[in-house]
Amino acid sequence: MGWSTKQIPSLRGRRALVTGANSGLGLQTALELARAGAHVTLACRDAGRADGAVATIRDQVPDADLEVRALDLxxxxxxxxxxxxLDGEGAPLDLLINNAGVMATPERRTADGFEQQLGTNHLGHFALTGLLLERLKAAPAPRVVTVSSGLHRIGRIDLDDLNWERRGYKRWGAYGQSKLANLLFARELQRRADAGDLALRSAAAHPGYSATHLQTAGPGQGGGVGDRLNALVGRVGNVLLATSDAYGAQPTLYAATHPEVSGGAYVGPTRLGQNRGPIGEVPSTRAGHDREVARRLWERSEQLTGVAFGLPAAEPVAG
Structure with missing residues (x-):
């Protein structure tokens, strides 16, 4: 028997924030955290869809302790x-779930001029985590879970051109870079928390191939024949190959609640190329363990966002 959401311990008295909780993995994550008794903040860009998510959760958990907050990463x-x-309200934050994201979008810029996928998937979550660090430190055993992807395997961190200003833009390459950045961030956060003697556990998770709107929303943007074909492939894949969003949320929930998750762990399905089977800690690429790139990415992310965590860098590995 593998792990299941029935093994999530009681979370009564604990506070969680889930980004992108209006649908897909985020909605399923918020649902199960609420079912376990946590106060769950659904941090979403679309208020209408967030209200719909609240109704969906309360259909299954009538006494769910929920609130909606506006967030555009x-x-x-x-x-x-x-x-x-949140900082002004002073409540501790026990769980921060960095879940929201975009996938394979056409070349676009965020409000701050960042490449859209890097800006939304990585830099927005990097800034949010840093700005909520005091709320996390106020909790007795805080955790941060950052959702990466198996497609971190195609990613390469180009520290000289993170925002694709000199390279010819490749939507899947940009997605892979952002998901590799998520994984490196989760591990670097753990190293810096350890160096700063914080009781914080940081982990990354990935859903395998799970049926969500990401497979069609981003790839379908642009309006061209290729865009429509990408969206069609995504829809067919969701029907024929993908697992459910409830299953896809399990790695995030495992990373957020399992008592024995290692700091810096990468959690996902353990079989069939990390797409099926029991949930547990799984290997990543060598690039996902590159401490020097992670350190430099952290420093560059602080420069780009203007958010400094105030955490010491870990000692370099000898040899």
């Missing part, structure tokens, strides 16, 4: 506004 002003509101 493609805008640092929005990220700061949410963090400042």
């Amino acid at each position: 493609a805008s640092l002003a929005s990220v700061r506004a949410l963090a400042e509101a």
Whole structure:
């Protein structure tokens, strides 16, 4: 028997924030955290869809303790506004689930001029985590889970051109870079938390190939024949190959709640190329363990976002 959401311990008295909780993996994650008794903040860009998600959760968990907050990860002003509101309220934050994302979009820029996928998937979450660090530190055993992807395997961190300003833009290459950045961030956060003697556990998770709107929303943008073909392939794949979003959320929930998750772990399905089977800690590419690139990416992310965590860098590995 593998792990299941029935093994999530009681989370009563704990507070969680899930980005992109209005649909897909985020909605399923928020649902199960609420079922376990947590106070769950659904941090979403679309208020109408967030209200729909609240109704969906309360259909299954009538006494769910929920609130909705506005968050657009493609805008640092929005990220700061949410963090400042929560910081002003002073409540501890036990679980931060960095889930929201975009996939394989046409070349676009965020409100701050970042390449859209890097800006939304990585830099927005990087800034949010840093700005909520004091709320996390106020909790007795905080966790941060950042959702990466098996497609981190195609990613390459180009520190000289993170925002695709000199390279010819490749939508899947940009997605892979952003997901590799998510994984490196999760591991570097753990190293810096350890160096700063914080009782914080950071982990990354990936869903395998799970049926969500990501497979069609981003690839279908642009309006061209190729865009429509990409969206069609995504729809067919969701029907024939993908697991459910409920299953796809299990690695995130495992990373957020399992008592024995290692700091810096990467959690996902353990069989069939990390697409099926029991949930557990899984290997990543060598690039996903590159401490020097992770350190430099962290420093560059602080420069780009203007958010400094105030955490010491880990000692370099000898030899």
